[in-house]
Amino acid sequence: MLSLADVQAARAHVEEVARRTPLERSRTFSELTGADVHLKLETFQRTGAFKIRGAANRIATLSPTEREAGVVTASAGNHAQGVALAATRADVDSTIVMPEYAPVSKVKATRGYGGEVVLHGIDYEEAQARAHEIEAAEDRTYVHAFDDETVMAGQGTIGLEIVEDCPELDTVVVPIGGGGLIAGIATAIAGKLDDVRVIGVQAAGAASAAQSLASGRVESIDRVDTIADGIATRSVGETPFEVIQERVDEVVTVSDTEIAHALTLLLERSKVLVEGAGAVPLAAILAEAFEYEDGETIVAALCGGNIDMNRLTTVVMRGLIEMGRYLKVKMALKDRPGELERVAGIVSEHGANVYAVHHDRTSRDVAVNAAELEVEMETHDAEHAAAIVASLEADGYEVDVLA
Known part of the structure; x- marks a missing residue:
């Protein structure tokens, strides 16, 4: 299973490409909730999301033969940008398969970072199937978005930063799509601090992890339906799921309405722009989706800020309606x-x-x-x-x- 040593070893590779992002206490959300709320602003990361960390670590571990052949991956957007940038910086050719309905802004950004984009399928799973076809046909290395210990270790460097910047931490709240992010963060925190809760959050329309934990095995749902496209996967990965079972205390869900509300409040009160997936940790805190005490120190990992402008207009309007x-x-x-x-x-x-x-x-x-x-x-x-x-x-x- 992924270890603290793996995360610590990834740090040198990650720091060559990614930024150390700020962690700030939010007076607004502390007053609204009664907890001591801190925001890990991974929205300010290069490419606008945490995925560059795992991608940088995976690209750095390629063999010379693998580097020559190039890499391929599938992504709804953020992993696509991370792989494209990390590969370009390492002079490695990259092909990225994205769903046909991926946000236009993410498609353009991926191309801008040097990746060759192939649009295929209606969701991540169909894009992934096409990416594996390219992997076999062109002998490329597949860089999985989450079901890879090297990628998970790279994402876990966020946990190291959280521990260093907020050692009084009681609870960390992390989004779950495929599970790589929370697996990495939970590993880093468990290795550094005792008695810290790790809470995972999924969109109600893509709640595979919650179902998987209930049954004790990885479950795949038939379809996903959420504004949080960055975590809209049909199932968690097998490798992250083992870590989630061992090191994550609870997994909860939030509705799209609650996500829109949190996103709108972040934009208005904190002047922080997040995408749907980035808003789910705060949505869970505001909606009291899990129990916490007054004064409890909670860190919400805001994992990304790459929201399409057309989607932003719709989501903000939904948020305003929710707020009256x-x-x-x-x-x-x-x-x-x-x-x-x-x-x-x-x-x-x-x-x-x-x-x-x-x-x-x-x-x-x-x-x-x-x-x-x-x-x-x-x-x-x-x-x-x-x-x-x-x-x-x-x-x-x-x-x-x-x-």
């Missing part, structure tokens, strides 16, 4: 002068800011002498939004809350 900061309503109005002004007056009295108004006389859903009105507005919080809806209903309108 955005309200969209639909109602029927009598088709007569002054009705729109009457609604606007109610909204104005509550101090809400209107984003958009859609007034439709032709909708089949309303009477001939009526019009359908949709109003989008900025609200302060859930109570403010509820008060606006209540006032509209008190004035005789049937209000349908759309968001």
